[in-house]
Amino acid sequence: MSSATSVSASAMAATSSAAAAAAPPCRLLGSGQAHLRLPPPAASGRRRLLLRCSASGGNNGKGGGGDGSDPILEERRRRRQAELAARIASGEFTAQGPAWIAPLAAGLAKLGRPGELAAALLTKVAGGGGPEIPQAVGSMSAVTGQAFFIPLYDLFLAYGGIFRLNFGPKSFLIVSDPAIAKHILRDNSKAYSKGILAEILEFVMGTGLIPADGEIWRVRRRAIVPAMHQKYVTAMISLFGEASDRLCQKLDKAASDGEDVEMESLFSRLTLDVIGKAVFNYDFDSLSYDNGIVEAVYVTLREAEMRSTSPIPTWEIPIWKDISPRQKKVNEALALINKTLDELIDICKRLVEEEDLQFHEEYMNEQDPSILHFLLASGDDVSSKQLRDDLMTMLIAGHETSAAVLTWTFYLLSKYPNVMAKLQDEADTVLGDRLPTIEDVKKLKYTTRVINESLRLYPQPPVLIRRSIEEDTLGGYPIGRGEDIFISVWNLHRCPKHWDDADVFNPERWPLDGPNPNETNQNFSYLPFGGGPRKCVGDMFATFETVVATAMLVRRFDFQMAPGAPPVEMTTGATIHTTEGLKMTVTRRTKPPVIPNLEMKVISDSPENMSSTTSMPVSAASIASGEDQQGQAYLGDSRYNTLTD
Numbered sequence: 001m002s003s004a005t006s007v008s009a010s011a012m013a014a015t016s017s018a019a020a021a022a023a024p025p026c027r028l029l030g031s032g033q034a035h036l037r038l039p040p041p042a043a044s045g046r047r048r049l050l051l052r053c054s055a056s057g058g059n060n061g062k063g064g065g066g067d068g069s070d071p072i073l074e075e076r077r078r079r080r081q082a083e084l085a086a087r088i089a090s091g092e093f094t095a096q097g098p099a100w101i102a103p104l105a106a107g108l109a110k111l112g113r114p115g116e117l118a119a120a121l122l123t124k125v126a127g128g129g130g131p132e133i134p135q136a137v138g139s140m141s142a143v144t145g146q147a148f149f150i151p152l153y154d155l156f157l158a159y160g161g162i163f164r165l166n167f168g169p170k171s172f173l174i175v176s177d178p179a180i181a182k183h184i185l186r187d188n189s190k191a192y193s194k195g196i197l198a199e200i201l202e203f204v205m206g207t208g209l210i211p212a213d214g215e216i217w218r219v220r221r222r223a224i225v226p227a228m229h230q231k232y233v234t235a236m237i238s239l240f241g242e243a244s245d246r247l248c249q250k251l252d253k254a255a256s257d258g259e260d261v262e263m264e265s266l267f268s269r270l271t272l273d274v275i276g277k278a279v280f281n282y283d284f285d286s287l288s289y290d291n292g293i294v295e296a297v298y299v300t301l302r303e304a305e306m307r308s309t310s311p312i313p314t315w316e317i318p319i320w321k322d323i324s325p326r327q328k329k330v331n332e333a334l335a336l337i338n339k340t341l342d343e344l345i346d347i348c349k350r351l352v353e354e355e356d357l358q359f360h361e362e363y364m365n366e367q368d369p370s371i372l373h374f375l376l377a378s379g380d381d382v383s384s385k386q387l388r389d390d391l392m393t394m395l396i397a398g399h400e401t402s403a404a405v406l407t408w409t410f411y412l413l414s415k416y417p418n419v420m421a422k423l424q425d426e427a428d429t430v431l432g433d434r435l436p437t438i439e440d441v442k443k444l445k446y447t448t449r450v451i452n453e454s455l456r457l458y459p460q461p462p463v464l465i466r467r468s469i470e471e472d473t474l475g476g477y478p479i480g481r482g483e484d485i486f487i488s489v490w491n492l493h494r495c496p497k498h499w500d501d502a503d504v505f506n507p508e509r510w511p512l513d514g515p516n517p518n519e520t521n522q523n524f525s526y527l528p529f530g531g532g533p534r535k536c537v538g539d540m541f542a543t544f545e546t547v548v549a550t551a552m553l554v555r556r557f558d559f560q561m562a563p564g565a566p567p568v569e570m571t572t573g574a575t576i577h578t579t580e581g582l583k584m585t586v587t588r589r590t591k592p593p594v595i596p597n598l599e600m601k602v603i604s605d606s607p608e609n610m611s612s613t614t615s616m617p618v619s620a621a622s623i624a625s626g627e628d629q630q631g632q633a634y635l636g637d638s639r640y641n642t643l644t645d
C-alpha cells in the first residue's frame, strides 16, 4: 500500500484547522491510519437501486486492470472489499444527523480552535434527525491501504450518486451521478470554483489555466484555446511520430540486449519531450539524457504530488519551510524552470519581432509551431509571470495525463492479447513503416477505441475537484457555499448501471463507425476530458498523441509483463500511477505481410460522427471557432462568458 493513498489521523487533524481548509484533496482523503466511519445510508430509492447495481456485478477498484489475472492482488482486493462491505452493512458508516450539520460544522471549524471544538461537538450530538444527503462519518481504516478513489466506489454503490463524507468537522460531497456531474460542470458551472485544487497547485501553476477561476480563467482560456487550431494539431502529428520513433529505437536496443524495460517512466519521458516542444519549443530530450532541467521538472512534479498526499503541510511551517533541504531543492528546481521559461519567452519574442508573418486564425510558424509562439504572435497582452504560469500549467497538464493513459493502455494490452492482436493488425495495415500522417490517424479507428476504453477504465485524473461558491441544489438536496466536492470520474466510468461488464476492457463497446465517445453523447457518464467550460483544452492533442504512440509501438513490438515484474497496483498523485512501475519484456515483431484492407474507412468528418472536442478535424475546426458539435461554445463566446461573468 502506498502511504500516498490512505487517510491519516494527522491528515484529519490538519483538516480541522483553518490552514487545512486549504489542504489538498488527497491529503484530506489522504494517508494514514485514522478511522473513518460513515453512517447507515438513508433508505432512499436511489440507494436501493444502486445496491441492486452492486449485486449485478459492480467493480471492485482492484489494483491493476480489473481482469482478475493476478491471484495475489485479487485476493487482497477481495479481502478489502469484503471488509468494507461488512462495515457498510453493519451501519458503521452511516450517520443519522441531518445533512445541514456537516456544512455548518465545516464553517465553524474555519473559526479557529474554539470553532473546531464547537464543530466537533455539533457533529457528535447531532443524530437521529431526518436524513437528507446520505452521510458517512468517522474513521478511515476501512478505506486505507489503497488509492483513495477505490473505496469511494463501494461507498457509492451503498450510498448513491451523492453522499457526504465527513472527517471530524471537515466534509466532502462525493458525486458519482451523471446528471449531478453535468449540473456542476456544465449547467451551473459558474457556481463552482477549483477550490482545494487551486490552493495546492498555486506554488507551481500560479494562476495558470487549471487552477485559475473567474476573470483570470476567462481571459486566459480565450487566449490559449485558439492556439490549438487544426493546423497546429496536424503539425503535432509529426512531432508525436518522431518522439515515438525515438522511443522505438530505445526499445529496439532493449530488445536486442534482452533487457526488460520500465514502461511507465519511458512514457513519462516520451510525453515530456512532446509537450516541451509543443508548448514552448524546448527539446527536453529526456528519452536520451537526464539533464538538470529534466530533473527540475520531476522534482517539481513530485513535490506537487507529495503536497497532495502528505498528512502534514510541512511546506507551510514557518522557518522549517525555509531551511528544509527538500523545500530548498524544490525552490531551486522552480527557479531553474522559471529561468529557462523566461529565456524561451525572450527568444520567442525576438523571433516574432523578426518574422514577416501575418497573424490570422490558423497562424503557425513552421519552424516553431509552439503555443508560446502563437500567443506572442497574437499580441497576447500578458505579464511574463502569467505567461510562465500558463506554460507551466500546460506542461504539467499535458505530460502526466498522457503518460498515464499510455501506461494503463499497455498494461491492459498485456492482459488482453486478443485486443493487442487486432491493434497490431490495424497498425500493420494503416501504417506500415511510415511515420503517421493526419490521414493515417483518422484511419486508426480501432486504436482510437482502445484509447477511449483505456480512458474509461483509468480516467486521468480519477476525480474532479470543485468548491461551491454559491448555494445550489444537487440531486434534490440543498447545498451551501464552501462545499468541497469530488466528482468521481472513476465511479461514473465503472457504474454497472450504465455500463455492461463495467470492469471489462472491451474496446468493441464503442462501434468503429459510431461517434467518438465524449461527455455529450454519453450524457456525462463518460468524462475522460471533463465537460462544460472547463473541459480539457488538449483533448484532441492528447487523443492523437496516444493513438500515434500506441500504433507505432505495437507495430514494431510485442509487449508482455516481464517475468518476476512487481504486481501492478494503483496509487494516486494527480493521475493514477503504478506503485512499482510497469516492467515489460519487449520483443521485435516479425513483420507480417501488409494486406490492404479495402473495408477500412476514414472516420467521417460529419458532425454526428465526432466528439465534442475530441479527436478529429471537425472538432479542431470547432475549437478554433469556439464551438463544439452541439453548437455550444467553449470560450470567447457569449454563453460561457455569461456563465463566468
Ligand code: HEM
Pocket: 209, 210, 221, 393, 394, 397, 398, 399, 401, 402, 405, 459, 460, 461, 464, 465, 527, 528, 529, 530, 531, 533, 534, 535, 536, 537, 538, 539, 541, 542, 543, 546
Ligand atoms: C490524455 C491526456 C489528457 C487527459 C486525460 C486530460 C484530462 C483533463 C481533464 C479531465 C480536465 C478537466 C479538469 C477539471 O474539470 O477539473 C483537463 C483540463 C485541462 N487540460 Fe487536459 N488532459 C489531457 C491532456 C492535456 C494536454 C495534452 C493539454 C495541453 C496541451 C491539456 C491541458 C489542459 C488544460 C489547460 C486544462 C484546464 C482547462 C480549463 O480549466 O479551462 N490536457 N484535462
